[in-house]
Amino acid sequence: MQKNDEVELVIEDMGTAGEGIGKTGGMTLFVKDALIGDRIRAKIVKLKKSYGYGRLMEILEPSPWRTEAKCSFHRQCGGCQIQALDYEKQLEFKQKKVLSNLQHIGGFLNPPMESVVGMEVPYYYRNKAQFPIGTDKNGRIITGFYAGRTHQIIANRECALGVWVNRKILDIVIGVMEKYNVTAYDEKSGKGLMRHVLIRYGFATKEIMVCLIINGKTLPYADVFVSELCKLEGMTSISINMNQKNTNVILGSHIEVLWGLPYITDYIGDIKYQISPLSFYQVNPVQTEKLYGLALEYADLKGHETVWDLYCGIGTISLFLAGKAKRVFGVEIVPQAIEDARRNAEINHIQNAEFFTGKAEEILPEFYEKERRRGRQAYADVIVVDPPRKGCDKALLDTILLMKPERIVYVSCDSATLARDLKILCNRDYELRRVRPVDQFCHTSHVETVVLLSHKKPDGHINVKVEFGEGEGKVPLDNIAKRVEEYKPKERVTYKMIKEYTEAKYGFKVHTAYIAEVKRDLGLPMYDASNAAEELKHPTAEKVEAIKDALKHFEVI
Numbered sequence: 203m204q205k206n207d208e209v210e211l212v213i214e215d216m217g218t219a220g221e222g223i224g225k226t227g228g229m230t231l232f233v234k235d236a237l238i239g240d241r242i243r244a245k246i247v248k249l250k251k252s253y254g255y256g257r258l259m260e261i262l263e264p265s266p267w268r269t270e271a272k273c274s275f276h277r278q279c280g281g282c283q284i285q286a287l288d289y290e291k292q293l294e295f296k297q298k299k300v301l302s303n304l305q306h307i308g309g310f311l312n313p314p315m316e317s318v319v320g321m322e323v324p325y326y327y328r329n330k331a332q333f334p335i336g337t338d339k340n341g342r343i344i345t346g347f348y349a350g351r352t353h354q355i356i357a358n359r360e361c362a363l364g365v366w367v368n369r370k371i372l373d374i375v376i377g378v379m380e381k382y383n384v385t386a387y388d389e390k391s392g393k394g395l396m397r398h399v400l401i402r403y404g405f406a407t408k409e410i411m412v413c414l415i416i417n418g419k420t421l422p423y424a425d426v427f428v429s430e431l432c433k434l435e436g437m438t439s440i441s442i443n444m445n446q447k448n449t450n451v452i453l454g455s456h457i458e459v460l461w462g463l464p465y466i467t468d469y470i471g472d473i474k475y476q477i478s479p480l481s482f483y484q485v486n487p488v489q490t491e492k493l494y495g496l497a498l499e500y501a502d503l504k505g506h507e508t509v510w511d512l513y514c515g516i517g518t519i520s521l522f523l524a525g526k527a528k529r530v531f532g533v534e535i536v537p538q539a540i541e542d543a544r545r546n547a548e549i550n551h552i553q554n555a556e557f558f559t560g561k562a563e564e565i566l567p568e569f570y571e572k573e574r575r576r577g578r579q580a581y582a583d584v585i586v587v588d589p590p591r592k593g594c595d596k597a598l599l600d601t602i603l604l605m606k607p608e609r610i611v612y613v614s615c616d617s618a619t620l621a622r623d624l625k626i627l628c629n630r631d632y633e634l635r636r637v638r639p640v641d642q643f644c645h646t647s648h649v650e651t652v653v654l655l656s657h658k659k660p661d662g663h664i665n666v667k668v669e670f671g672e673g674e675g676k677v678p679l680d681n682i683a684k685r686v687e688e689y690k691p692k693e694r695v696t697y698k699m700i701k702e703y704t705e706a707k708y709g710f711k712v713h714t715a716y717i718a719e720v721k722r723d724l725g726l727p728m729y730d731a732s733n734a735a736e737e738l739k740h741p742t743a744e745k746v747e748a749i750k751d752a753l754k755h756f757e758v759i
């Protein structure tokens with residue numbers, strides 16, 4: 203077999219990017235746009251030792267799961283890789299993709315998978331779109347989406363995943379550009395003005411945001427753009443974003459509001475969010491509510507918990523959880539998103555959420571270290587992480603392991619990096635409890651996953667009867683004291699650390715004398731309060747349990 207040969211094959215599987223996989227002449231072939239169950243003719247475009255890549259030339263016999271795609275550009279456009287696949291089969295593909303990554307990358311033989319959460323109407327769900335502006339070979343202004351893995355614009359203003367208002371906005375913007383000779387940006391020469399049109403739409407509020415990304419500092423005929431766009435009902439925010447760099451990054455850092463508010467408002471559940479052009483906000487609000495609902499369920503909050511929400515964006519998950527927790531700390535790298543998060547807490551009258559700007563992998567270890575230097579243990583009952591595709595930084599995972607939260611809720615948009623990170627956590631002190639994929643990105647090969655990890659507890663207990671004292675068959679009391687000494691934790695756990703732990707977790711302080719009494723009852727040495735137990739009477743059962751919990755937490759017992 204050689205390059206450019208044409209071969210016939212049956213597609214038996216699908217790869218992680220949604221490409222069809224089949225076998226021909228002992229060789230595995232990956233073919234874009236071929237679906238599982240198709241019998242096809244493909245041209246070999248690249249050949250390696252045991253596998254190759256083919257181009258789909260003809261569908262000889264369509265797969266029973268092949269359907270009529272809504273969008274006629276779905277094959278050229280880089281957006282939807284599997285739109286022609288029956289939706290139920292798409293869900294099956296995503297379920298398998300997560301399972302396979304957990305097994306092969308994470309090393310989990312039989313992960314506790316729950317069935318993928320699909321969408322009832324898997325179209326027109328995206329609340330955000332970024333349309334590149336360019337010209338066709340005749341110099342006409344066009345917009346649409348980039349063809350897969352290129353920057354060639356496929357002209358199309360009707361996307362089956364986007365909202366109805368996109369088309370109207372694009373018609374207005376291009377209409378004004380044509381009328382007033384506002385130029386389109388040309389990536390090759392770096393000349394021309396209009397680069398992208400960013401649109402956001404609030405599903406619950408019907409508010410519209412338009413941000414025009416320009417290769418310059420000012421937008422000529424800005425008043426005309428504004429007056430035309432304002433004719434659309436729901437228009438709330440019109441701005442420009444300056445990006446004069448020759449880069450693939452769409453947005454520059456500077457935004458200027460031309461009209462209206464610098465944000466739009468939307469709801470997820472009962473929580474209201476203000477979203478600015480630069481902030482990350484989940485693109486599928488219908489599925490996001492289900493996703494956050496699962497995160498909340500997995501977090502299993504009773505009201506006394508301290509929660510860290512790392513990679514918090516505009517505080518969406520933090521605020522969703524705040525009502526059920528004692529307090530929530532959010533960390534996010536984009537300063538504007540943190541401004542939004544603080545404002546979002548304010549407009550929802552949420553007072554128990556605090557937000558920090560910076561890298562999660564720096565903020566959390568710094569916090570841990572600061573607490574340690576003060577002789578305190580950084581504390582969390584639940585840690586939620588929702589990182590970008592590259593997953594969590596190792597320094598962050600190490601700190602989480604040191605903090606030992608009872609539960610970790612991992613929300614992931616890339617199950618490969620998720621599996622890698624879970625392996626690190628589960629090779630140490632955590633156990634994989636629940637895994638549920640959520641289809642946030644219908645018709646694409648991507649899938650979101652929510653995972654629950656819990657801190658490992660002993661599997662069970664056995665009761666052993668031991669008699670203490672002197673004589674045959676009895677365990678001398680001296681031995682216990684010696685063994686307690688042997689098992690003394692490396693880092694000395696102070697009374698202060700135990701008090702802070704109980705205060706953070708249970709909301710009450712415990713007297714030094716109580717800690718000493720519990721320690722004495724457990725046969726533990728009382729390093730710095732050996733007389734304390736004499737001073738006070740007996741702690742309540744609640745306090746005894748809280749102290750024992752703290753001692754377990756610090757691995758004293």
Ligand SMILES: C[S@@+](CC[C@H](N)C(=O)[O-])C[C@H]1O[C@@H](n2cnc3c(N)ncnc32)[C@H](O)[C@@H]1O
Nearest residue numbers: 482484513514515518534535561562588589590
């Ligand atoms: C997948 S989003 C999740 C946002 C939020 N949890 C939500 O559901 O809307 C990932 C977020 O992580 C932020 N981010 C990326 N790298 C980061 C880092 N090293 N430290 C903290 N935040 C980071 C991004 O700006 C983005 O807001």
